[in-house]
Amino acid sequence: MSDKLYTPVNKNAHEEVKNVLKYLSDITYEKIVTGQHVQTLAMEELETIKKHTGKEPALLGFELLSYSPNINYLDTDEECMTEVVENYGMLKRAWEWAQKKGLITFTWHWFSPTGGRSKSFFSANTDFDARRAVTEGTEEYKSLISDLDVMAGLLRPFCDKHIPILWRPFHESEGDWFWWGKHGPETVRELWRIMYERYTYHHRLDNLIWVWNSTKKECYPGDEMVDIISRDMYPEAHKHGSQKAEYEGMLGMTDTKKIVTIGEIGVLPDPEAVYDEKAGWASFMVWSKVFCLSEEFNSFEYLKKVYESERAVMLDSLPELY
Numbered sequence: 001m002s003d004k005l006y007t008p009v010n011k012n013a014h015e016e017v018k019n020v021l022k023y024l025s026d027i028t029y030e031k032i033v034t035g036q037h038v039q040t041l042a043m044e045e046l047e048t049i050k051k052h053t054g055k056e057p058a059l060l061g062f063e064l065l066s067y068s069p070n071i072n073y074l075d076t077d078e079e080c081m082t083e084v085v086e087n088y089g090m091l092k093r094a095w096e097w098a099q100k101k102g103l104i105t106f107t108w109h110w111f112s113p114t115g116g117r118s119k120s121f122f123s124a125n126t127d128f129d130a131r132r133a134v135t136e137g138t139e140e141y142k143s144l145i146s147d148l149d150v151m152a153g154l155l156r157p158f159c160d161k162h163i164p165i166l167w168r169p170f171h172e173s174e175g176d177w178f179w180w181g182k183h184g185p186e187t188v189r190e191l192w193r194i195m196y197e198r199y200t201y202h203h204r205l206d207n208l209i210w211v212w213n214s215t216k217k218e219c220y221p222g223d224e225m226v227d228i229i230s231r232d233m234y235p236e237a238h239k240h241g242s243q244k245a246e247y248e249g250m251l252g253m254t255d256t257k258k259i260v261t262i263g264e265i266g267v268l269p270d271p272e273a274v275y276d277e278k279a280g281w282a283s284f285m286v287w288s289k290v291f292c293l294s295e296e297f298n299s300f301e302y303l304k305k306v307y308e309s310e311r312a313v314m315l316d317s318l319p320e321l322y
Contacts, residue, residue, distance in 0.1 A: 005259055009227055012206045016164045016322035020103065020209060021227060023321055024259050024282040032274050033103065033283035033313045034306065035059035036292060037264065040086040043093060045292040052300040053307035056315040059103035059166075061285045062094045063087055065121070068111035069150045070143075075117040083119070091154060098163045101320050105166035105211070105285065108151070112179050113143035123182040131183045134190035148195060152203040159207040164322055167208040168263055169195060172232055174216035185218035192221040213263045215249070223256045228282075230263035237266070237297045242273035247281055266291050268298050271311035 006021035024033070034057040038045050050056060066087035073081075094104055109121040113133070116126030133140040158165055173181040173188040180191055192212075199205045212226040220226070233246055243262070250260050262269065262284035269284050291297050306312055 005257055009210060009224055010200050010206060010208070012200075012204070013208075014159075014162050014164065014206050016162050017207060017209055019321040020164045020166075021259065023319065024228070024261075027313065028259065028280045028282050029278055030275065031311050031313050032269065032271050032281055033058045033318075035061060035103070035105070035283055035285035037061035037063070037107065037285050037288045038093070039063035039065075039083070039090070039288045041089050041093065042086075045286075045288050048293055049303065049307070053304050055307045056100075056102070058313045058315050058318040059105060059283055059285060060094075060097050061105045061107055062090050062097075063107050063109065063288075064090065064151070064154075065109040065111065066090065067151065067154055068108075068121075069147050070113055070116070070120070071111050072117050072120065077118050080118045094158075098158070098161070100315065101322065102315050102318065103166065103283075103321075104158075104163065105168055107168055107171060109178075110147070110169075110180070113147045114140065121178055123176060123179045126179055128179050129183070130180055130187045130191060134187055134194060144191075144194070145198065148198050149203075152199060152205060155199075155205055155208070156203070159205050162207060162322060164207050164209055166211050166228070168211040168213050168230065171213040171263060173219050174214045181219075185216065188214075188219045189221045192225060196221070196225045211261065211263065212253075217253050220253055223254055223258075226254075226258065228259045228261055229253050230261040232264035233262065234264075234266035234287075238299065238302075240268055240270045240273075240298075240302060242277040242279040243269055243281070244277045244279040247279040261285075266297050268302060268306050271306060271309040275311045 005025040008017050036057045066084045112120040112126035112128035115128045118125050120126040132138045133144040170180045176182045209227050211228045213230045215231050259282050261282050264287050
């Protein structure tokens with residue numbers, strides 16, 4: 001595949017970023033990287049996979065929701081607080097995974113920079129107006145930048161150690177369920193630009209791999225700010241396959257060839273079908289909790305089958321990329 005696929009959009013990106021992009025580019029149409037999202041310190045999902053397969057995924061996705069600076073502890077509910085408390089210390093687990101040289105992706109359910117109650121990453125729980133947040137000089141803009149800078153401080157140590165991060169902010173921005181997607185594509189594009197420029201030129205976070213996550217072309221911020229395109233999907237339980245139609249739909253996101261990944265999925269893809277049907281997913285990440293810990297969506301027998309596939313990349317078959 002073209003070397004442009006593994007040329008980072010950040011011209012100052014670390015060599016380790018280039019290594020990851022080249023690897024994902026090289027395996028496309030040949031293999032698929034296994035991934036699993038975790039959101040609690042106990043990482044029950046990883047333990048479940050090890051128990052039933054004897055292996056570990058090549059990629060772990062870590063949740064950063066509890067690191068949001070504006071969690072409203074005075075107006076919340078038990079469900080929200082359980083998620084927040086169980087997520088405390090998640091970055092420690094990311095550091096431990098880095099010691100194993102596994103691939104890392106971060107998901108940030110970002111509690112709105114101001115206002116809101118309970119899980120204020122949901123637009124229904126906050127009056128934070130992202131349209132004003134993309135306008136310099138407003139209080140919303142100042143709050144946005146403040147939150148970005150706090151998170152940049154947490155990402156800095158990974159950068160200093162040259163640990164590449166698949167960074168997937170503003171996920172599912174085609175929908176209105178999160179505050180960043182509520183006000184449409186133009187606002188989404190501006191939010192992305194502000195973060196990209198802040199992190200690339202101001203904070204010099206040269207370890208980030210910029211993963212765009214949406215199914216709507218109108219939300220796409222531009223090839224010059226995106227390394228990888230991805231989408232989330234939740235097919236019918238136990239309906240494993242290549243998800244080729246969804247892959248082909250992503251090819252229309254941009255005329256420029258980009259690495260394509262499954263940001264989130266509820267059912268395990270079939271690595272053999274992905275290969276046979278030439279669906280060019282470079283990686284997938286199964287979502288947490290019920291999608292991995294129970295057999296409601298994936299049987300443990302099928303989990304084992306995927307992790308035994310010669311077309312699947314696990315931690316023990318992942319080359320050292322950093």
